[in-house]
Amino acid sequence: MQQLNSSHINQLPESVIRSDYNREQLGIGIVHLGPGAFHRAHQAVFTDNALAYGGDWGICGVSMRSKGVRDNLAEQDNLYTLAILDEQPAYQLVGAIKEVLVLGDQREQVMQRLTAPSTHIISLTVTEKGYCLNGDGLLDRNHADVQHDLAHPQQPNSAIGLLTAALAVRFDQNLGSLTIISCDNLADNGSKLGKAVVAFARELNAKLADWIEANICFPNTMVDSITPATDEALKQRVASAIELKDNWPIQREAFSQWVIEDEFSGPRPHWEKVGVTFTHDVSGYEKAKLRLLNGSHSTLAYTGLRCGFETVSEAVSHPALHKLISAMLLEEVKPSFSAPLEMDVEEYIQAILKRYANPHIRHLLAQIAWDGSQKLPFRLLGTIKDNLAKNNSIRLLSTGVAAWLHFLVNAAHKSLQITDPLADLLLASAKKCTGHSAEDVQTLLAIAQVFPAELAANQSFSKAVTEAYLTLADLNPQNIDSVLGKIE
Incomplete structure (x- = not known):
């Protein structure tokens, strides 16, 4: 069976859902930290659907540690299949992710993406533990990753340290048209993320912290869709449905919800046209x-x-x-x-x-x-x-x-x-x-x-x-x- 990639997508059955946009000419406007199954089944799919309404909103996925997503998707030009499992299952080709990088191997390229003028959104699905918070929901200065990153701010291991390092560059270049969106199951996720980043930045540079508070929005969000892990049974089911081999398809239920606080520091995709709810009260x-x-x-x-x-x-x-x-x-x-x-x-x-x-x-x-x-x-x-x-x-x-x-x-x-x-x-x-x-x-x-x-x-x-x-x-x-x- 042939591999799913750009050369073979014209062989897909007509039943496979495909969004209408020119992927070859698509620029990258979003960097996402943590491109695991949930992101690829949720935010990336909303973005893929919204690309039919225009804009350079391709995604660069950044894995903080694991090489699995990058290596498995590289062979298929970062294309993959979403299996929507319900009474009538459906299959969708997702192409919004244009690139996947691994921080440990490609730190310089990651920083280039995070600090590019064309990057207007950084989003995260790094799980609750990735925010390095204490029991009060504030930055845990005793966390091993926080201590490492404060001592080595140019070589951060944590998402908080990495965001701060990128914002320091954007501060120097006055590139403030950036919104940072937490998509993790964390109460007041955007507010907690923003406070943690500002607190971390203040340990290094008070002016940087003030600039972040004045120029960068961290909207609160709510995300919902049950997304089981990929297994061999899913791979076989998808291969049968799309008639191509997919190294790493993902699956989810039909239900999918994304609610975002309407607080942005710059432009955004046409998510409102594909089911995303914008509100001033996410709580x-x-x-x-x-x-x-x-x-x-x-x-x-x-x-x-x-x-x-x-x-x-x-x-x-x-x-x-x-x-x-x-x-x-x-x-x-x-x-x-x-x-x-x-x-x-x-x-x-x-x-x-x-x-x-x-x-x-x-x-x-x-x-x-x-x-x-x-x-x-x-x-x-x-x-x-x-x-x-x-x-x-x-x-x-x-x-x-x-x-x-x-x-x-x-x-x-x-x-x-x-x-x-x-x-x-x-x-x-x-x-x-x-x-x-x-x-x-x-x-x-x-x-x-x-x-x-x-x-x-x-x-x-x-x-x-x-x-x-x-x-x-x-x-x-x-x-x-x-x-x-x-x-x-």
């Missing part, structure tokens, strides 16, 4: 997504794994788990925030549950369980804190926290590896747990990098987590109904 959409979707995703992952399930659709299809997640969303998450006036929250919740149940999306619970120390503060702990302030129930929300604690203890006692930037610390604490629920919970709630001291000391929170932890201790694939029935 309502953001909280709805982070709390309703992401919070239930994490709860479903840790509880579902303990039940012996492998995928989201398997887990949510079990009546007891479906009931637990549905009740948590309606009874505890919904009352915790104010949704946008145009949003029907109960309808949104039902849409989430329907998306979870999509059998065409094989979304692994183990993948969602990655980086729990970085995700739970935003996905569950913020909701719990607000509910405590309102004297609302936190019983079901605490079940998600307790399930994560069991996830850590199980891994520690079985000498299993977990994917988390705090893995060593988490597993060391979990290894101290002896099976006495109250003592174990106190040991784990003492992890200050995850649980703020005020919350950890809250008796209502501690009690709720301990009760849920004790209940879940008995949970296994054979007694799901009886154990989860106690929580509901």
Whole structure:
């Protein structure tokens, strides 16, 4: 089978969706840090669709460390296939990414792209841990990457250091027509990114920090689309559909949402013509997504794994788990925030549950369980804190926290590896747990990098987590109904 590349795209079946623009003449106007599966299934697709309305908005993807995307896409001129998995699957050729660079190998080229006058947008999907923030959402000056980058500002390893280095050059050249867009699942992502960059810059040059504050916009955003990892089954399915070999296709559900704060320092693609929502109030959409979707995703992952399930659709299809997640969303998450006036929250919740149940999306619970120390503060702990302030129930929300604690203890006692930037610390604490629920919970709630001291000391929170932890201790694939029935 021939390789997908520019020479062979005319051989694609007519059923393959293609946006109408001249890719050969397309200039690069966006640099994206972290061109992983989510970016290639989300922002790059919105941009690809918007290119039909004009503009030099090709994307240069910059991988901070991994060479995989660059090396796999190079053979096919950075073209790839998006598989939209639903009742009627669809396949789209995506060509918005013109170039992929790896920071470690091509630092000079990366800096040239970041500082080019033609670059008007830098976007990021580097996950929560990539922002080097502390528990208060501010720049963690004790973070190893931050300390390295402050000592070696011309050779940064972190996204914060790299952005600051590029902005220093643009400051010298007075190139301010740049917007930096965070697309990660982080509350107030743009505001936190902007504050971190300014704080980092102020350590080096106060005038640079002032210039960034005055000239560079960091809009808040909300992104949403379930994007499972690429596997061999997807590659075979795509090859059959497009009749060409694709080294690294990606897949996602049909649903895709992007909400961006309407604060830009320069021009932007015609995203508004292809479904992107521009607003001056992202927080309502953001909280709805982070709390309703992401919070239930994490709860479903840790509880579902303990039940012996492998995928989201398997887990949510079990009546007891479906009931637990549905009740948590309606009874505890919904009352915790104010949704946008145009949003029907109960309808949104039902849409989430329907998306979870999509059998065409094989979304692994183990993948969602990655980086729990970085995700739970935003996905569950913020909701719990607000509910405590309102004297609302936190019983079901605490079940998600307790399930994560069991996830850590199980891994520690079985000498299993977990994917988390705090893995060593988490597993060391979990290894101290002896099976006495109250003592174990106190040991784990003492992890200050995850649980703020005020919350950890809250008796209502501690009690709720301990009760849920004790209940879940008995949970296994054979007694799901009886154990989860106690929580509901």
